[in-house]
């Protein structure tokens with residue numbers, strides 16, 4: 469499509485055009501950052517730096533990783549990009565640059581001694597930069613031109629993310645995607661137990677929605693820390709086996725069913741990272757079932773929702789994270805991320821009267837929604 473001449477837009481200045489050209493180079497080449505990150509994960513660079521005491525020069529890494537010495541200048545360039553992107557910190561003494569583990573690369577260290585939390589996020593990097601994701605993203609323009617309901621990922625692969633259909637198609641990818649979910653859960657649960665102690669102490673009974681195949685880990689950890697909570701987990705039929713029940717130590721009542729049809733009654737219904745997988749219409753249906761499952765507000769009835777809240781006043785990096793997660797959901801699932809106004813609209817459509825944002829929690833936020 470060529471631009472028509474009938475425009476009153478001011479012609480950018482030379483300086484603006486030169487800056488714009490650099491900006492376009494950056495926007496078009498941004499994908500190299502996640503590819504460099506994937507390369508670092510595949511080579512085991514964060515773990516190697518950690519084992520070398522938390523800091524290492526490129527030459528030390530060449531030896532530690534048994535890479536050909538001819539690759540030293542290339543490794544320097546890869547590490548320089550990753551440090552500029554915030555994945556490592558870099559100290560330069562004038563002759564040697566030492567790359568150090570920071571909080572981001574700490575999440576990419578495999579097997580930190582004594583760490584039984586299993587928060588290593590390499591599975592997230594490998595999933596988000598996989599050819600399954602990339603290929604789906606490459607098809608976005610073609611997808612826009614077709615009036616189809618399924619997201620690009622499903623349209624291309626004929627399988628749904630996190631679903632048995634994906635497991636049958638590609639068990640390795642499915643395993644990595646589940647590993648990515650587990651890692652973010654493992655990191656979030658422990659911090660949530662501290663951050664939301666007062667909230668959990670006040671809950672008498674809770675239904676945790678969507679706990680198939682061990683997705684109920686949050687509920688299991690919660691009832692062990694707060695055994696006074698009478699907890700029900702709703703899971704799809706045939707997804708709860710004896711091992712999962714045993715892991716819950718008899719503290720959880722498992723109910724098999726479909727959240728679109730009915731949700732087991734409790735004082736509080738919890739939806740943790742569920743609604744962002746669904747369209748607005750589906751969210752209204754799910755929330756309407758939640759409303760039927762809880763008592764009136766005066767008796768403590770509420771729905772607790774943990775999900776992303778897009779906030780345009782957040783830092784640029786956080787806003788960019790949320791908007792990338794949103795286009796990621798658009799490409800891989802039928803879901804989306806929402807700003808507060810969009811959340812409010814689905815709460816009201818589902819018949820709720822009020823809500824409160826309890827807390828921002830890293831990239832996520834927690835809502836209390838009242839009947």
Ligand SMILES: C[S@@+](CC[C@H](N)C(=O)[O-])C[C@H]1O[C@@H](n2cnc3c(N)ncnc32)[C@H](O)[C@@H]1O
Pocket residue numbers: 630649653677678679680681683684702703704725726727728739740741742745
């Ligand atoms: C992405 S997982 C999220 C699980 C978990 N809350 C978490 O934070 O990791 C989505 C879960 O929703 C479940 N699910 C999907 N549709 C459902 C339905 N209609 N009724 C009950 N569970 C459902 C899936 O089986 C899966 O356990």
